[in-house]
Amino acid sequence: MNPVLRNLVALQDLELRIASLQKQISDIPSKVQAFENELQHLSSEFQTRSAHMKDLANRRRMLEGQVDTTKAKLSKLRDQLMAVKTNKEYTAMLHEIQMAEEQIRGEEDKILEIMEEMEAKENSLKGAEQELNKKSSELQESIKKTNESAPQLESELVKLREEKGLKESHVGKELLVRYRRIAEARKGIAIAEAKDELCSACHVRIRPQMYADLIRTEAIQACDSCSRILYYRESL
Ligand SMILES: [Zn+2]
Numbered sequence: 001m002n003p004v005l006r007n008l009v010a011l012q013d014l015e016l017r018i019a020s021l022q023k024q025i026s027d028i029p030s031k032v033q034a035f036e037n038e039l040q041h042l043s044s045e046f047q048t049r050s051a052h053m054k055d056l057a058n059r060r061r062m063l064e065g066q067v068d069t070t071k072a073k074l075s076k077l078r079d080q081l082m083a084v085k086t087n088k089e090y091t092a093m094l095h096e097i098q099m100a101e102e103q104i105r106g107e108e109d110k111i112l113e114i115m116e117e118m119e120a121k122e123n124s125l126k127g128a129e130q131e132l133n134k135k136s137s138e139l140q141e142s143i144k145k146t147n148e149s150a151p152q153l154e155s156e157l158v159k160l161r162e163e164k165g166l167k168e169s170h171v172g173k174e175l176l177v178r179y180r181r182i183a184e185a186r187k188g189i190a191i192a193e194a195k196d197e198l199c200s201a202c203h204v205r206i207r208p209q210m211y212a213d214l215i216r217t218e219a220i221q222a223c224d225s226c227s228r229i230l231y232y233r234e235s236l
């Protein structure tokens with residue numbers, strides 16, 4: 001291969017690696033943000049479930065307090081029942097006692113319902129908490145690693161840029177200008193391998209004469225279709 005072309009191929013490889021590194025570096029904040037969002041989402045989901053559990057416990061305590069109050073009222077009514085003088089009073093009192101008993105039954109039923117719901121949810125909440133802890137530490141580890149990757153990527157970038165400068169100095173100015181112009185128009189790919197009689201970048205067939213020249217001579221040729229500079233890689 002023409003040594004100038006070889007330098008150009010190496011330059012393009014370097015520039016592609018530089019672009020990919022730059023993208024990795026600029027993606028760091030959004031990557032970290034995505035991890036943080038997931039962490040936030042998982043934790044608020046768990047908070048909601050655990051708040052519901054606390055809510056159930058509060059309702060249970062409140063109902064238990066109501067039962068105690070009604071029971072106290074009931075026992076007072078029963079005492080008073082002994083002291084009533086008239087039938088009418090007795091009937092009214094009995095009715096009140098019945099109402100209080102019904103109230104207690106209703107409240108106790110509700111307490112049972114709540115206890116069943118709490119029992120059913122307790123295990124899955126415990127599982128969710130363990131899962132949350134595990135996921136949290138995984139996500140925090142990912143955040144840490146992503147943040148810590150920046151300096152290494154930066155120093156790699158510095159190294160590659162130095163190499164790039166060196167390579168550029170080995171390519172003639174005129175060719176470099178041409179290379180830059182094509183690279184700008186063709187998403188960074190200005191030089192393409194000619195392989196199996198095709199331009200490997202645009203996949204258009206290369207004229208047989210040009211292909212033969214590419215193999216035999218060191219002349220610099222461009223793809224008729226995409227204008228990229230072509231090179232032929234000699235097989236070993
Ligand atoms: Zn092409």
